[in-house]
Amino acid sequence: MMTTVQEAEKLILAQLRDYSTENMGFEQALGRVLAEPIKADRDLPPFNRVTMDGIAINYAAIEKGISTFKIKATQAAGDEPAAIEELDECIEIMTGAVMPASVNTVIRYEDVEIRAGLASLHTRDIKPGQNLHLQGADKKDGDTLALPGQLITPAIISLAASVGKAHLLVKNVPRVVIISSGDELVDVHQTPSPYQIRKSNSYTVKAVLRLHGLKPDIIHIPDDPEVTRQQIQQCLQNYDVLLLSGGISMGKFDYIPQALEDLQVKKVFHKVAQRPGKPFWFGRHQSGILVFAFPGNPVATFMCLHKYFLTWLSATLGLAEQAPLYAVLDSDFSFQPPLQYFLQVKLQSNAQGLLMAKPIEGNGSGDFANLADTDAFLELPLERNDFRKGEVLRVLRFD
Numbered sequence: 001m002m003t004t005v006q007e008a009e010k011l012i013l014a015q016l017r018d019y020s021t022e023n024m025g026f027e028q029a030l031g032r033v034l035a036e037p038i039k040a041d042r043d044l045p046p047f048n049r050v051t052m053d054g055i056a057i058n059y060a061a062i063e064k065g066i067s068t069f070k071i072k073a074t075q076a077a078g079d080e081p082a083a084i085e086e087l088d089e090c091i092e093i094m095t096g097a098v099m100p101a102s103v104n105t106v107i108r109y110e111d112v113e114i115r116a117g118l119a120s121l122h123t124r125d126i127k128p129g130q131n132l133h134l135q136g137a138d139k140k141d142g143d144t145l146a147l148p149g150q151l152i153t154p155a156i157i158s159l160a161a162s163v164g165k166a167h168l169l170v171k172n173v174p175r176v177v178i179i180s181s182g183d184e185l186v187d188v189h190q191t192p193s194p195y196q197i198r199k200s201n202s203y204t205v206k207a208v209l210r211l212h213g214l215k216p217d218i219i220h221i222p223d224d225p226e227v228t229r230q231q232i233q234q235c236l237q238n239y240d241v242l243l244l245s246g247g248i249s250m251g252k253f254d255y256i257p258q259a260l261e262d263l264q265v266k267k268v269f270h271k272v273a274q275r276p277g278k279p280f281w282f283g284r285h286q287s288g289i290l291v292f293a294f295p296g297n298p299v300a301t302f303m304c305l306h307k308y309f310l311t312w313l314s315a316t317l318g319l320a321e322q323a324p325l326y327a328v329l330d331s332d333f334s335f336q337p338p339l340q341y342f343l344q345v346k347l348q349s350n351a352q353g354l355l356m357a358k359p360i361e362g363n364g365s366g367d368f369a370n371l372a373d374t375d376a377f378l379e380l381p382l383e384r385n386d387f388r389k390g391e392v393l394r395v396l397r398f399d
């Protein structure tokens with residue numbers, strides 16, 4: 001019996017690793033996983049903050065029917081607070097300024113006319129304490145703003161900046177090498193012969209990994225058993241994870257499985273009941289190094305990378321688990337082989353707020369152009385062959 005998708009996922013998740021932590025400049029930490037809490041170093045906001053440009057008055061003046069105020073001072077954001085002495089005085093005040101103790105209400109410029117040092121009100125609709133963002137309303141000094149295991153998004157960068165954390169402790173990421181193979185492949189800047197193609201998978205994988213904070217290296221191995229063995233041996237000395245693309249099916253020049261076996265990389269499984277990506281091979285070296293050997297067809301590599309490697313990476317880094325995503329199949333679809341099919345779909349939210357998945361199948365797992373026309377795989381369970389319009393199915397998003 002071939003390994004199922006669920007078994008494969010389980011076997012991979014039984015191989016989580018701990019790559020420790022590192023301290024880095026907070027700006028560089030975007031996309032990494034936080035390994036310490038971020039706490040407020042003062043109340044947020046740290047003082048009663050004015051939220052509109054205008055004049056600040058004491059509300060008691062409104063209760064007394066005063067509607068014209070002498071401008072006593074002008075206070076910008078960042079200035080020390082000014083003060084009034086009489087109820088018929090006001091302070092011209094700017095957004096972001098500290099609210100002075102002698103006033104409590106801000107009236108925006110739009111509701112005031114200012115002439116010859118006097119501010120006259122245009123409105124009666126004034127509430128005590130309006131246009132103020134009170135000290136500590138958002139968070140109190142010492143409150144936790146972000147937790148270990150959170151992805152460092154732009155919002156987390158903003159929090160780090162606001163509490164003066166120029167460095168953040170983040171989870172270390174594995175050192176990854178992407179290995180492509182095959183004499184039919186030439187590099188991007190080269191011109192392929194009529195029988196060759198340019199290698200693209202390595203760059204696809206690298207681009208996806210970079211989005212997740214990894215800085216993988218790329219190497220290419222020619223179809224030669226001895227060179228294959230030597231190169232993989234070197235990789236086993238220098239990296240935590242080897243991501244291979246190609247050279248693992250039944251081809252006469254697929255030397256990789258043998259080389260891995262010779263180098264004591266133990267197979268955990270080979271072949272998964274799925275399409276694309278059936279020849280997927282996964283193994284581990286006794287040192288703990290993991291080898292994800294993805295089938296070379298571009299869509300197979302792409303799907304396996306998202307389904308298996310990124311799932312493993314998130315779990316290894318302790319990233320809080322994401323709720324599964326579902327979508328509605330928008331036309332009938334049949335798939336006969338006894339494999340779990342990862343159907344390429346275009347997702348679109350409809351007017352009822354449902355996420356609809358439109359199949360755009362493409363021409364099999366060699367059709368990488370189709371990936372640009374789609375944004376997810378819909379996971380069609382192994383047990384069934386016929387799927388109906390309106391069914392809700394799990395989605396593996398890659399856009």
Ligand SMILES: Nc1nc2c(c(=O)[nH]1)N[C@H]1C(S)=C(S)[C@@H](COP(=O)(O)OP(=O)(O)OC[C@H]3O[C@@H](n4cnc5c(N)ncnc54)[C@H](O)[C@@H]3O)O[C@H]1N2
Nearest residue numbers: 180182199200201202246247248249250278295296297300
């Ligand atoms: N007799 C059998 N043949 C094949 C089987 C099988 O079960 N029995 N499985 C098929 C499936 S499914 C796939 S997927 C492929 C996987 O083969 P490999 O992992 O050995 O990959 P290659 O043969 O090296 O390459 C397949 C295909 O992809 C192109 N390729 C490879 N690397 C890259 C790259 N870096 N960038 C762009 N394109 C790449 C390569 O040129 C081939 O066209 O095996 C089937 N055969």
Ligand code: MOO
Nearest residue numbers: 276277278300365
């Ligand atoms: O994995 Mo293969 O991708 O079915 O062509």
